[in-house]
Amino acid sequence: MHLYLMGYRGSGKSSVGRMLAHQLDRPLVDTDEAIEKAAKQSISQIFATEGEAGFRDREQVAIATVAAIREPCVIALGGGAILRPANRQAIRQSGHVVWLQGSPEYLFARIQGDATTAARRPNLSPGGGYSEVVEILAVREPLYRQLAEKTIATDPKTPDEIAAEIAAWVNSKL
Template sequence: MGNIFLTGYRATGKTTVARLVAQALGKHAIDADVYIEQQAGMTIAEIFTEEGEQGFRNRETIVVQELADRENLVIALGGGAIVREKNREALQGRGITIWLRASADVIFERMNTDPLTGQRRPDLTAFGGLEEVRSLLTQRTPLYQAAADFTVDTEQLSPEGVAAEIVSKVTA
């Protein structure tokens, strides 16, 4: 089966679902953003402050390549990992890529109920907020669609429901 890569905007449930899917399939779950933070000894927000978005994306590309080369993983990719073509190429032929989709309004609502979002995840545009989510989601949606082997809409499902749908599809 190879690895399972979960992609999608932040707050679509990638980290939680990765743990649940890994548990169900006897794989190991890894959150790429947490892995980057551990390697850097800094939070993502601190990396952005110290190195800028480009520095963070460079670190992310190295991590995506490294994790894609491993086996038996369910990997929660960072929301922007899919933007770089090199990252999308790293996923090809190394497993199944699943886009966890939600609308901008639902994503923004989830971000506002997660106390860690503001601390760990910097704004990526000058305007921030719902406008940023809408703008980036519009830019990234074609990339998520192109990279994904299939999509799971997370708006009406619990993380357990999303995980069950993924397990059902990858074991069919």
């Protein structure tokens, strides 16, 4: 079965995913990177040309494709991957799910400190910023909570600490 990492942008899914893939000797699939590669555009460009609905359509295809891979993978999901019921079903049926849960303050600080986030990912609300993190988390947290088999509180842990905690959990399930 796959190991899915979910959480808001800035929660560490990609960084932790790389470490976990190495520790567990599994391939890593980052769905945002897969979407960008297939589209030959950044997520911001996809949003600009196709809107959020177009991006979510591409995301649904990417998740269905990854879920069908037979070899167990570590999969770093985009922050909004859980918004569509079809995605939640594909994820639930094909793997174990870990929620990297961060406080709005922590997530906002991480986003502000990551230059690639601003370049690759669009604001999801008119004002962006801290208020966007709070607003979007209010919508997504119930879905993260519903889908998660394991929740890791990431404040103020390092990616190494988070990866080690998840690896121990995965190994206890084997």
